[in-house]
Amino acid sequence: MNPIILVVIFIVTSLVGYFIIKNVPSLLHTPLMSGMNALSGITILGAIAAVGLAFTAENNSHMILGQIIGGIAIMAATVNVVGGFGVTHRMLKMFDKKKKKI
Amino acid sequence: MSETLYYIFCVILSIAVLTGISLMSKVKTAVAGNLLSAFSILLGIVITLYYKEIFSVWTIFTFMLIGVLVGSALARGVKMIQMPQLVALLNGVGGLASTLIGVLSLLGIGIIVSRYRVFVNVTSVLAITVGLVTLFGSIVAAAKLHKLLPQKPVKWKNHSVILNTLLIIMIGVISTSVFLSDNSTILYIVLVLSIIVSSVFGYAFAIRVGGADMPITISLLNSLSGVAGAIAGMAVNDLLLVSVGGIVGASGLFLTQIMCKSMNRSLMDILLGKTSSVGSPKVVKNAVFVESVFEDLNETPENYATVEEQGELSYNETHENRDKSEILKIAKSVIIVPGYGMALAQAQHLVKQLADKMEVNGAEVKFAIHPVAGRMPGHMNVLLAEADVPYEKLFEMDDVNDTFSETDVVIVIGANDVINPAARDAKDTPIYGMPVLNVDKAREIFICNYDLQPGYAGVDNPLYNRTEGVYMLLGDAKESLNELLDRLN
Numbered sequence: 240m241n242p243i244i245l246v247v248i249f250i251v252t253s254l255v256g257y258f259i260i261k262n263v264p265s266l267l268h269t270p271l272m273s274g275m276n277a278l279s280g281i282t283i284l285g286a287i288a289a290v291g292l293a294f295t296a297e298n299n300s301h302m303i304l305g306q307i308i309g310g311i312a313i314m315a316a317t318v319n320v321v322g323g324f325g326v327t328h329r330m331l332k333m334f335d336k337k338k339k340k341i
Numbered sequence: 342m343s344e345t346l347y348y349i350f351c352v353i354l355s356i357a358v359l360t361g362i363s364l365m366s367k368v369k370t371a372v373a374g375n376l377l378s379a380f381s382i383l384l385g386i387v388i389t390l391y392y393k394e395i396f397s398v399w400t401i402f403t404f405m406l407i408g409v410l411v412g413s414a415l416a417r418g419v420k421m422i423q424m425p426q427l428v429a430l431l432n433g434v435g436g437l438a439s440t441l442i443g444v445l446s447l448l449g450i451g452i453i454v455s456r457y458r459v460f461v462n463v464t465s466v467l468a469i470t471v472g473l474v475t476l477f478g479s480i481v482a483a484a485k486l487h488k489l490l491p492q493k494p495v496k497w498k499n500h501s502v503i504l505n506t507l508l509i510i511m512i513g514v515i516s517t518s519v520f521l522s523d524n525s526t527i528l529y530i531v532l533v534l535s536i537i538v539s540s541v542f543g544y545a546f547a548i549r550v551g552g553a554d555m556p557i558t559i560s561l562l563n564s565l566s567g568v569a570g571a572i573a574g575m576a577v578n579d580l581l582l583v584s585v586g587g588i589v590g591a592s593g594l595f596l597t598q599i600m601c602k603s604m605n606r607s608l609m610d611i612l613l614g615k616t617s618s619v620g621s622p623k624v625v626k627n628a629v630f631v632e633s634v635f636e637d638l639n640e641t642p643e644n645y646a647t648v649e650e651q652g653e654l655s656y657n658e659t660h661e662n663r664d665k666s667e668i669l670k671i672a673k674s675v676i677i678v679p680g681y682g683m684a685l686a687q688a689q690h691l692v693k694q695l696a697d698k699m700e701v702n703g704a705e706v707k708f709a710i711h712p713v714a715g716r717m718p719g720h721m722n723v724l725l726a727e728a729d730v731p732y733e734k735l736f737e738m739d740d741v742n743d744t745f746s747e748t749d750v751v752i753v754i755g756a757n758d759v760i761n762p763a764a765r766d767a768k769d770t771p772i773y774g775m776p777v778l779n780v781d782k783a784r785e786i787f788i789c790n791y792d793l794q795p796g797y798a799g800v801d802n803p804l805y806n807r808t809e810g811v812y813m814l815l816g817d818a819k820e821s822l823n824e825l826l827d828r829l830n
Contacts, residue, residue, distance in 0.1 A: 301451070322415040
């Protein structure tokens, strides 16, 4: 894909994201932040692709190096995603349970 | 899977993520929003596996399983009080992932060779540097929040010079990456240089930030981890990485802006280490006090007060004892103002008990939350939610500030700078112009602070010297709250 398109996508999503996030009240800023944090683990897609392609590539000279570096990347990103969404869910449940009691 | 179909999926997933975030703006829908975002990422993984035809690669699933185990253990095991450091740490881990993707793409491992080699090189090096700054900055921030490193800002000789030099080298390295050819020696030199320089830079910039500036630092690191992901996405030509990374970057930047505004600081000042009172003896004293909170508990609050104030304080004993209990019992409108001291003493459950008891006595109890109270955006809200305080009772500063003048009793728990009226009129102080809670407008004020030291900003609080309507309860917040609870019985 053309680099210019990628940069444009980056700018557009940043702007859209900025305006959507403006509506989040400060009450929910911590869950918002940890949710965003979990989303930054989207890098897992890049890591998966790299590990997979290094594995299946015909020229296998970088096989081991690809698995090590990419493997750490996958683990790091998964921890980021699972940990992030997990704590966000826990926190939001805490806010929400009060709703039912009232 | 055809390319067109893949891009259509990418657009759908980006929209799903954005919808998830917009659902996060209301408590009722927030859980669903979070699940939608999580589900989008899961779907993204499946689509990537299909599109790249790598479903058969077993190593991927092994690595992911390890990540899932570690991640879920972290998410389940963490205490609410440890939330700031966990968020910081997870930011760092995200940065690490971006860095490694940058490394792979720079070395040409596991990527489809791009026609735009220069673009790939530059974005790879950028992903490595931004990711590592995030990683090391986050580790330092988490260590400070976990009290493994001192809370006070650590300032080296020529700190700014060192940072600027590192920054210039970093820019130089990134510029060099324009001229890289595959597998050349320069490529490896650039790789190693960018790793070293950005790691040191991340460490050096975070070590200089003090505890009270943490909300800003964490938001900024959050933003950086998103930006790093987006840049890594550019390097490996992945649409979803770019779009979601952009969203995260923007959200972090937005939070950073709010935090800066509520602290009356400019982002540049914090990055350049111009924190309002770095190096002044007051901050150092304050930092020592934070660390020693739990050690000094044996000392009675009264003793502590007399030692500290040395007669400076003009409120007198008779006044202090004048029917505190009576005031608390007949109060009809109450506002509770929590601060970092509440988090430090883990007193949120006692605060809830106090609020319940006063409500039984017929009072209307509200909580006033300053945007930068605590160590991360929304810190107080999370702690109070943990203690089962209904979120309808938590009020933002702008919504509650006008009601202080009609309030019978304000109870401050471990907050200082955010209630300091000096911010409104003491022009020469660092907090001048910072929006504060108008606690001083209320009829009676109970302040449960550890001691009479000025807050982090190092500005004396005139409330402490007021004789009318201010009651100081010095010492650990838990003990002070127990005393208040006893008086209500």
